[in-house]
Amino acid sequence: MRRKLFGAIVAICIGWFQAEAFTDANVMTDPPVVSNQTNATLSCNLTNPPSPIKGHYWTRNGKIIDKSDSTSDSAYIEYRIEKVDYHYAGIYECVFKSEPQANATIEVKALPHVVAYKHSENANEKDKAALVCVSHGYPLPTDWNWFKVNEVGGKDPIVNGTNNDKYEIKNTPNKTTLYVKDLNIEEDMGVYECHGTSDVGKAQDKIQLRVRSQLAALWPFLGIVAEVIILVTIIFIYEKKRKPDEITDDDDSGAAPLKSSTATNHQDKNVRQRNSN
Amino acid sequence: MEKPQERPETQQSSPQMAAPDGGWGWVVVGSLFVTSALVFGLIRSLGVFFVEFVQYFDESAQAVSWITSIGLAMQQLMSPIAAAACNVYGARPVVMMGGFLSGLGFILASQAKSLLHLYMTMGFTSGLGWALVFTPTVASVMQYFTMRRSLAMGLGFTGVGLASFAFSPLFQYLVEVYAWRGALLLLGGLSFNMIACGALIRPLGNPKVVEKTENSTNLNRCSFLRSRIYECFELSLLSHRGFLTYAVAITFFNAGYFIPYVHLVAHSRNIDFTEYQAAFVISVTGVADIVGRVASGWASDLGKMRMPHMLVVWTGLLGLFLMLIPAAASYPGLLVVSLAYGFCAGAMTPLAFAVVPEIVGIERVLGALGLVQLIESVGGLLGAPLSGWLKDYTGTYTASFITAGSFIVLGMLVTMTLPYFWSCTAPLPPSPSNRKSQDCSIEDGLLKATSPDSVCETVPRGGYTA
Numbered sequence: 001m002r003r004k005l006f007g008a009i010v011a012i013c014i015g016w017f018q019a020e021a022f023t024d025a026n027v028m029t030d031p032p033v034v035s036n037q038t039n040a041t042l043s044c045n046l047t048n049p050p051s052p053i054k055g056h057y058w059t060r061n062g063k064i065i066d067k068s069d070s071t072s073d074s075a076y077i078e079y080r081i082e083k084v085d086y087h088y089a090g091i092y093e094c095v096f097k098s099e100p101q102a103n104a105t106i107e108v109k110a111l112p113h114v115v116a117y118k119h120s121e122n123a124n125e126k127d128k129a130a131l132v133c134v135s136h137g138y139p140l141p142t143d144w145n146w147f148k149v150n151e152v153g154g155k156d157p158i159v160n161g162t163n164n165d166k167y168e169i170k171n172t173p174n175k176t177t178l179y180v181k182d183l184n185i186e187e188d189m190g191v192y193e194c195h196g197t198s199d200v201g202k203a204q205d206k207i208q209l210r211v212r213s214q215l216a217a218l219w220p221f222l223g224i225v226a227e228v229i230i231l232v233t234i235i236f237i238y239e240k241k242r243k244p245d246e247i248t249d250d251d252d253s254g255a256a257p258l259k260s261s262t263a264t265n266h267q268d269k270n271v272r273q274r275n276s277n
Numbered sequence: 278m279e280k281p282q283e284r285p286e287t288q289q290s291s292p293q294m295a296a297p298d299g300g301w302g303w304v305v306v307g308s309l310f311v312t313s314a315l316v317f318g319l320i321r322s323l324g325v326f327f328v329e330f331v332q333y334f335d336e337s338a339q340a341v342s343w344i345t346s347i348g349l350a351m352q353q354l355m356s357p358i359a360a361a362a363c364n365v366y367g368a369r370p371v372v373m374m375g376g377f378l379s380g381l382g383f384i385l386a387s388q389a390k391s392l393l394h395l396y397m398t399m400g401f402t403s404g405l406g407w408a409l410v411f412t413p414t415v416a417s418v419m420q421y422f423t424m425r426r427s428l429a430m431g432l433g434f435t436g437v438g439l440a441s442f443a444f445s446p447l448f449q450y451l452v453e454v455y456a457w458r459g460a461l462l463l464l465g466g467l468s469f470n471m472i473a474c475g476a477l478i479r480p481l482g483n484p485k486v487v488e489k490t491e492n493s494t495n496l497n498r499c500s501f502l503r504s505r506i507y508e509c510f511e512l513s514l515l516s517h518r519g520f521l522t523y524a525v526a527i528t529f530f531n532a533g534y535f536i537p538y539v540h541l542v543a544h545s546r547n548i549d550f551t552e553y554q555a556a557f558v559i560s561v562t563g564v565a566d567i568v569g570r571v572a573s574g575w576a577s578d579l580g581k582m583r584m585p586h587m588l589v590v591w592t593g594l595l596g597l598f599l600m601l602i603p604a605a606a607s608y609p610g611l612l613v614v615s616l617a618y619g620f621c622a623g624a625m626t627p628l629a630f631a632v633v634p635e636i637v638g639i640e641r642v643l644g645a646l647g648l649v650q651l652i653e654s655v656g657g658l659l660g661a662p663l664s665g666w667l668k669d670y671t672g673t674y675t676a677s678f679i680t681a682g683s684f685i686v687l688g689m690l691v692t693m694t695l696p697y698f699w700s701c702t703a704p705l706p707p708s709p710s711n712r713k714s715q716d717c718s719i720e721d722g723l724l725k726a727t728s729p730d731s732v733c734e735t736v737p738r739g740g741y742t743a
Contacts, residue, residue: 117332122456130332170335177335217387217459224466231473232373239479 025050027094027104034108035200039082042106044094046075051099061090061138086113086137113137114196114203121209128181131207133194140173141196141203149191149206158192185211296639301479302421302429305414308474309433312372312414315471316352316379316407318440319464320345325448329457334392341392344399351404352411353654359412360647361509367484368413369475375409376471378402383465387458399461403468410471412650416643417478419634424578426634430627431574438567438623442560485640511644519636519696520645524652526691527629530592531656533684536664536677537599537618544674550608561612562619569623577628584635585698588628592689595621599682603675636695660684 028045046053058068058079068079075096081088089110095103113136123129135141146169147155158178160169168179176196180188189211195204323345330341362371382403389395415430422429451460485508507513514520541562545555577587598618605611630646637645664677692698 118328120453122453124456124458127456127458128333130335132332177332212454212456212459214459217455217462221462221466224463225469228466228469228473231470232476235473235476 025098025102027096027102029094029104029106032106034081034084034106036109037084039080040084040108042079042081042092042094042108044077044096044104044106046096046098046102049075049096049098050102054097056094056096059093059095060088081108084108084110086110089138091138107138109139109200110137111201112139112141112196112198112203114141114194114205116194116205116207119205119207121207122212123180123183123209124214125183125185125211126214127183128179129183129188129209129211131178131180131192131194131209132175133196133205133207134175135196135203136174139198139200141198142173143197144169144171144176145195145197146176146178147193147195149193155193180209183211185213296421296423296481298422298424302418304477305418305421305479306429306433308477309414309418309430310436311474312376312410312436312471313434314436314440315468316411317437318444319468320348321437321441322444322448325445325452326457326461329452330392330395333457336392344392344395347396347400348404348407349657350654351401352407353650353657355405355408356412356650357510357644357647359409360416360511360643361506362409363413363416363643364485364509364511367480368417369478369480371413372410372475372478373472374475375406375411375413376469376473376475378406378409379471380406380465380468382406383461383468387461387465406468406471410475412646413643414474414478415630416646419631419642420481420639423639427577427584427627427631428571428574430631431570431572434570434626435567438563438570441563485643509644511641511648514637514641514645514648517637520648522691522695523633523636524649526688526695527649527653528656529684529688529691530625530629531653532660532663533596533599533681533688534622534660535657536660536681537602537622540664540668540674540677541602541615543668544602544678545611548606548611550611554608558611558615562615562622565616565619566623569620569625570627572620573624574627574631577631583701584628584632585692585695588625588632589689589692591621591624591628592685592692595625596682596685596689599685600679602678603673656684 026047028047030043030045031040034040034042042058044056053073053075055069055071055073056077057070058065058077065079070077077094077096079092079094089108092106092108093103094106095101114133115136117132117134121129121131131146133144146158146167148158150156158167158169160167166181168181170177170179176194178192178194189209191206191208193204193206195202327338327341327344330336330344331338334341359371359375379402382398382401385402386395386398389398415433418429418433419426448460448464451463455463541555541559545558550558573587573591577584582590595618598614598621601614602611602618605614633645633649634642660681664680667676667680668674670676
């Protein structure tokens with residue numbers, strides 16, 4: 001009984017190895033990782049194709065690259081990247097259309113591209129300001145740092161939670177937000193820098209923060225309210241002055257003036273003599 | 278201005294019969310210009326604030342876009358209430374209150390501490406204010422004009438287009454100088470100007486319902502209240518075939534009308550035009566829209582063609598050009614089609630409103646406008662998400678433009694089923710069965726006089742109510 005079981009297991013293992021060997025199509029990539037290069041040529045070589053190759057295509061970050069779809073049956077394919085920047089960086093995959101599909105991935109790394117959402121921010125004093133930097137490319141920054149540029153041009157680092165909870169930093173790989181709370185016109189105005197660091201390198205951008213007084217908007221607002229009040233007053237006074245008798249008639253009932261005018265018309269037709277004086 | 282000898286006598290019905298067709302009417306048109314600018318022009322330019330809100334409150338763009346959705350929905354859903362209030366108090370106090378509420382909403386929004394506050398202030402409060410301002414102002418312009426109604430409406434609505442141009446850079450500047458809180462405060466002040474616009478709307482007579490209730494004091498409480506509500510909200514329209522047909526047509530128009538405004542930019546960027554080219558397409562469309570409004574209003578008042586027929590022409594062309602937009606592959610081609618689309622979209626707008634008195638009669642125009650905006654809000658709520666889903670599903674904007682065009686064409690076909698559509702002369706407006714034949718001549722004077730007086734005697738009472 002035990003011998004039969006052992007025999008069955010060996011048969012299964014042999015069968016499995018054979019199947020593995022049969023479908024063990026290997027895709028060799030060159031280079032496996034692109035880093036620190038201005039341009040690159042990616043290549044994939046399919047050894048031991050499991051079936052005739054009907055074609056191939058390339059994808060970047062999961063999306064098929066335009067015009068990379070081809071029906072050639074070549075086992076060796078190349079893709080050329082003229083400029084390795086954040087736009088073309090990502091995880092590339094070469095896919096051979098065979099049964100089953102064979103594919104491999106190549107990482108193309110570039111310096112992260114860090115850009116501020118808005119380069120000029122305006123906020124009210126005693127309120128909070130939100131400064132946002134976003135990043136594109138691959139790999140995304142693993143570390144974000146914020147600095148404030150002081151008068152002499154040096155950079156003061158900003159740390160989360162210090163200084164009575166004045167600063168709060170929220171980070172995700174592709175976005176960093178610096179909240180500056182309880183704004184003060186003198187101290188908090190200025191240029192802030194966001195730095196994103198990945199294993200390839202570092203990139204940064206700057207944001208100008210302006211702090212506005214809360215009362216600044218109040219004066220124009222009061223001016224507009226005064227203008228509206230004056231306009232409405234003028235409109236009503238003008239109306240009262242222009243047609244004082246018609247206004248008093250309207251107060252009784254709308255039908256009255258029209259009734260009386262048509263009534264007068266009827267009287268005019270019938271009793272002309274009386275009204276002609 | 279007022280020519281009393283041309284106005285027929287009235288008894289207990291509708292004293293709002295004097296239609297000066299000029300004079301102070303143009304001041305009311307100016308009022309409509311300013312209010313449509315401060316309502317719809319303002320709404321269209323709020324994009325600047327949304328960028329700030331997304332950053333400050335750390336919310337998604339979709340959550341922030343609910344602010345305008347709530348505001349617009351309130352403006353349309355609360356329209357019947359605005360109309361009812363007008364029927365009781367007259368247009369002037371209602372519009373002034375609406376202006377105050379709109380401004381108040383923005384002032385409170387400037388102190389918002391969360392997105393929910395913005396929903397309640399900019400959304401509900403200002404939205405209610407906008408409802409109280411818009412419908413009564415439109416109805417007032419209609420009461421002031423008969424012969425030149427379409428032109429007056431067209432001129433009044435140009436405020437929207439011009440404001441969209443002027444407000445975007447202005448709001449950007451305000452946010453830079455005062456930060457978004459200060460800018461919202463100033464927007465509130467700006468909206469207060471609608472109070473002055475409301476003050477300009479001189480009443481032409483007493484409000485409808487005040488007249489009629491003088492005669493119903495002998496009814497008991499419950500049926501009195503019911504009849505009050507029935508009259509205030511003009512619910513008799515719900516059994517009026519012409520009105521219902523029109524409401525369905527407008528709902529279809531509404532479903533298709535706003536989609537291109539939302540998707541034209543994205544579509545231009547999608548087919549690889551630059552930001553500036555895309556912005557230029559929008560500007561061209563906007564200018565054509567403004568010109569179309571005035572041109573169509575003026576042309577319609579010439580009286581060569583009946584208003585429903587003109588409406589069908591413009592909406593047919595609009596649907597056609599909408600469906601052609603995805604077919605325009607080159608930049609000049611897209612510009613030309615967008616220009617034509619903008620012109621037709623603008624041309625359709627004053628007619629869509631001005632045709633209402635012809636269908637339901639000038640007395641019920643207030644209630645009609647209120648109810649139709651409530652009903653058409655369904656179209657608006659359907660149209661935008663549907664087209665967004667179509668874009669996500671198909672990947673391009675072609676399907677959504679074609680859908681928008683089909684909605685418009687569908688609305689056009691429904692318009693063709695309006696009663697008296699196929700006759701060459703304007704029919705008499707409807708008169709409820711308890712009216713005397715004198716009312717026939719009242720409303721005859723109000724319509725473009727294309728039918729001779731003798732028709733009044735021969736047409737059976739209750740013309741439209743088939």
